[in-house]
Amino acid sequence: xxxxxxxxxxxxxxxxxLTGIAYPLALTAIGQTFFQNPADGSPIVRDGRVVGSELIxxxxxxxxYFWGRPSAAGxxxxxxxxxxxxxxxxxxxxxxxxxxxxxRFGVAxxxxxxxxxxxxxxxxxxxxxxxxxxxxxxRIADARHIPVETVRRLIEANIERPVAGILGEARVxxxxxxxxxxxxPAHEGAS
Amino acid sequence: xxxxxxxxxxxxxxxxxAIARPLGLYLDAVFAGRRTLLSLVLRPVENTFYRxxxxxxxxxxxxxxxxxxxxxxxxxxxxxLYALLRLQGALPLxxxxxxxxxxxxxxxxxxxxxxxxxxxxxxxxxxxxxxxQMLGLTVQNFLSAAVGIAVAIAFAxxxxxxxxxTIGNFWVDMTRxxxxxxxxxxxxxxxxxIALGMPQTLxxxxxxxxxxxxxxxxxxxxxxxxIAIKMLGTNGGGFFNANAAHPFENMGPIVNLIQxxxxxxxxxxxxxxxxxxxxxxxxxxALLAAMGVLFLFGTGVAYWAEAQATPALIQAGVDPSTMNMxxxxxxxxxxxxxxxxxxxxxxxCGAVNAMHDSFSALGGMVPLTNILAGEVxxxxxxxxxxxxxxxxxxxxxxxxxxxxxxxxYLGKKIEARDVKLAVLAILASPLAILIGTAxxxxxxLGRAGVQDPGPHGFTEMLYAFASAxxxxxSAFGGLTxxxxxxxxxxxxxxxxxxxxxxxxxxxxAGNLAAxxxxxxxxxxxxxxxxxxxxxxxxxxxxxxxxxxxxxxxLGPLAEATAGRLF
Numbered sequence: 184x185x186x187x188x189x190x191x192x193x194x195x196x197x198x199x200x201l202t203g204i205a206y207p208l209a210l211t212a213i214g215q216t217f218f219q220n221p222a223d224g225s226p227i228v229r230d231g232r233v234v235g236s237e238l239i240x241x242x243x244x245x246x247x248y249f250w251g252r253p254s255a256a257g258x259x260x261x262x263x264x265x266x267x268x269x270x271x272x273x274x275x276x277x278x279x280x281x282x283x284x285x286x287r288f289g290v291a292x293x294x295x296x297x298x299x300x301x302x303x304x305x306x307x308x309x310x311x312x313x314x315x316x317x318x319x320x321x322r323i324a325d326a327r328h329i330p331v332e333t334v335r336r337l338i339e340a341n342i343e344r345p346v347a348g349i350l351g352e353a354r355v356x357x358x359x360x361x362x363x364x365x366x367x368p369a370h371e372g373a374s
Numbered sequence: 375x376x377x378x379x380x381x382x383x384x385x386x387x388x389x390x391x392a393i394a395r396p397l398g399l400y401l402d403a404v405f406a407g408r409r410t411l412l413s414l415v416l417r418p419v420e421n422t423f424y425r426x427x428x429x430x431x432x433x434x435x436x437x438x439x440x441x442x443x444x445x446x447x448x449x450x451x452x453x454x455l456y457a458l459l460r461l462q463g464a465l466p467l468x469x470x471x472x473x474x475x476x477x478x479x480x481x482x483x484x485x486x487x488x489x490x491x492x493x494x495x496x497x498x499x500x501x502x503x504x505x506x507q508m509l510g511l512t513v514q515n516f517l518s519a520a521v522g523i524a525v526a527i528a529f530a531x532x533x534x535x536x537x538x539x540t541i542g543n544f545w546v547d548m549t550r551x552x553x554x555x556x557x558x559x560x561x562x563x564x565x566x567x568i569a570l571g572m573p574q575t576l577x578x579x580x581x582x583x584x585x586x587x588x589x590x591x592x593x594x595x596x597x598x599x600x601i602a603i604k605m606l607g608t609n610g611g612g613f614f615n616a617n618a619a620h621p622f623e624n625m626g627p628i629v630n631l632i633q634x635x636x637x638x639x640x641x642x643x644x645x646x647x648x649x650x651x652x653x654x655x656x657x658x659x660a661l662l663a664a665m666g667v668l669f670l671f672g673t674g675v676a677y678w679a680e681a682q683a684t685p686a687l688i689q690a691g692v693d694p695s696t697m698n699m700x701x702x703x704x705x706x707x708x709x710x711x712x713x714x715x716x717x718x719x720x721x722x723c724g725a726v727n728a729m730h731d732s733f734s735a736l737g738g739m740v741p742l743t744n745i746l747a748g749e750v751x752x753x754x755x756x757x758x759x760x761x762x763x764x765x766x767x768x769x770x771x772x773x774x775x776x777x778x779x780x781x782x783y784l785g786k787k788i789e790a791r792d793v794k795l796a797v798l799a800i801l802a803s804p805l806a807i808l809i810g811t812a813x814x815x816x817x818x819l820g821r822a823g824v825q826d827p828g829p830h831g832f833t834e835m836l837y838a839f840a841s842a843x844x845x846x847x848s849a850f851g852g853l854t855x856x857x858x859x860x861x862x863x864x865x866x867x868x869x870x871x872x873x874x875x876x877x878x879x880x881x882x883a884g885n886l887a888a889x890x891x892x893x894x895x896x897x898x899x900x901x902x903x904x905x906x907x908x909x910x911x912x913x914x915x916x917x918x919x920x921x922x923x924x925x926x927x928l929g930p931l932a933e934a935t936a937g938r939l940f
Contacts, residue, residue: 186428187439187442187443187446188446189427189428190427190428190429190443190545191443191446191447191450192450193426193427193428194423194427194429194447194545194548194549195447195450195451195454195517197423197426197427198513198516198517198520198549198552199454199509199513201552201557202512202513202516202517202552202557202603203508203509203510203512203513204508204509206512206557206560206561206599207508207512207574207596207599207600209561210561210564210565210568210574210596210598210599211574211575211576211596211599213565213568213574214568214574214575214598215574215575217569218568218569221568221569221570221571221572221573222568222573222574222575222598223573223575223577223580223594224573224575224580224592224594224622225571225573226580226582232583233580233581233582233583234582234583234584234585235582235584235585235590235592236580236582236592237571238571238621238622238625239590239592239621239622240621241582241584241585241586241588241590242584242586242588243585243586244586245586248585248586252704256616260590262590262591262592262593263499263500263579263591263592263593264497264499264500264615265497265499265593265614265615265616265619265620266497266615266616266851267616267619267700267701267728267729267731267732267851268700268701268729268732269701269729269731269732269825269850269851269852270686270700270731270732270825270826270852271686271731271732271738271825271826271830271833271850271852271933272684272685272686272687272698272700272732272733272734272735272737272738272830272933273684273685273686273735273826273828273829273830273933273936273938273939273940274686274826274827274830274939274940275686275939275940276826277684277686277687277690277700277732278686278687278689278690278939279690281686281687281690281691281692282690282691285690285691285692291691292690292691292692293691293692293693294693295692297683297687297692297693297696297697297699298699298704300687300690300692301687301699301700301701301702302700302701303619303701303702303703303704304616304619304701304702304703304726304727304728304729305614305616305619305620305621305703306616307616307620307621308621308703308704308705309621310703310704310705311704312704345378345627346627346628348378348381349378349379349381349382349385350382350627350628350630350631350710351626351627351628351630351705351706351707351710352627352704352705352706352707354704354705358585361585362585365585
């Protein structure tokens, strides 16, 4: 037994030091030295202020911004409480929730892109589908008093396409798209 | 379903096959103690470890000593992790000032990470300090994977040796798995992940003011170092609650593909290692092919099922020709979510990039049945190889019965003792799953944790015990598993699923190693052909179906055919 105990304890201690201290700290040093922005969580800075992370969705409710997907993270886009709804495919609660989500768009659920009615796995999905962005274009144009073509052009310019045609879905980053909206020069804003 | 989706699935399978051989050959060299590319740097480290620990690298153990070392080492790991979880409030590197983890959750988590299950009865970003994530959870991500690989190598030696009394030295196998395999590959993966956008910092949060002026507190931390080994070691325990659906754990489709490949890499490689060790690489490819058949079938069903709207969505009035996007991320879509779900459950990983609980009835049944098949479709690192070899023994035995011949696998006669041990290893997890589910479904304690009413609620309980006993760790996450009942019952299931397979497997290895090899003759059943591959896949399906069909009928099958909401 004793000849089993010694290697058990000592190898546990040595490997714990190697993989639990040396390994993560070395990677932190590498990350902070060579890839600082991603290592810090990909913050987006505007006018010296962090307005969010490129990778993390945030809540949008104003009519002049694109809205993201419904979120089950905390009370919505709580980046300290990531979560899906976990509602099952035959849950009445899911059907009721989807119906409520549809109401805020003021059209039949049938005509709304499905990603705008469903919560993501993380509750922090930073993207919507191009269809979901175009679906909101008219509302944005009206709220900002700009031509809808301008909005549609911005959407098209912001679409990330699948890598090599098969990796990932076409999508639009909501925060970045809204930042481009805010960055529109004044003369384009006047219609 | 789209052509692009199917191309992704087939390209993924081709990539796994392409990785298997080089990695398998490397593993073979490492565990045979031959020089490899990294020996120059790592051999001195390895030897220092042995000197300090008093390990004589050239002295081997019989199966009992090997098993004792596995059990004792795992016990020490469990105690140490439990202590760390209970003490975290008083320890440094805790930027959010999290207190001690509750005793039942700490015990559950300690067992969970040491058994390579990584079932999580907690939400990472609101429970675990950075020190706990690094010094506790990351370490067990390495060690539980290293133990699994060591046992698989020892098991393979049982077939490779003749008239031998020993099956290797656990300390050497475990140390080599960590130093030569897990640590270097994880380091490369983690650097790639950071470069592609994954956080790696000791800060606790990123504070932002959103465009609409709200305050957003974004949890961050040393994520990349943990996610790399989480995938490579088929651990699956997320840094964040949402696991690989969280954009910080899985930023986009390229990272997603790398993560799926890392889940399968070592498990697939080990089949080739096995083939090399027994002197016939085709034996390994045959095992991998049987895994591939089962994998492709399950993935196809999941993709088909998720590419349709669910009854709840249709009742709410959405376009019925749309897809089930509830619980899925936009950047992955349907194909990559269904594929990931199949990969993570085939391989006993348990990471999720979409919420399995929100999958359609049949789509959710695929991850469930992958687990119920015994975690042998590639399986957990190491665990998948010894798991499928146990099934191979059973297959040979059944084939022998059918033609009335003494069964032999790779020249080793399969006798009563081997078959008894194999059946014990095969039946341990199903017993834990069915008894656990029956207890949960039959008591208020169990039913209290369920979120969804109707058959889906039953599936939540069945999935939980399948995941625990299969050492998978994924969940139908609607289930609240923090009660005393679930934390202790799940812990028992995890221990049974891990050690009541490992000990019989090592006993078989010891038994086989001592036997002589009878040369193949025209009467031997060839174990590299299509017949064997098909029979092996068939036996896995039949054992699973006979064991679990009634339970599946009460859960996902009842839900799929109910024709109404609950």
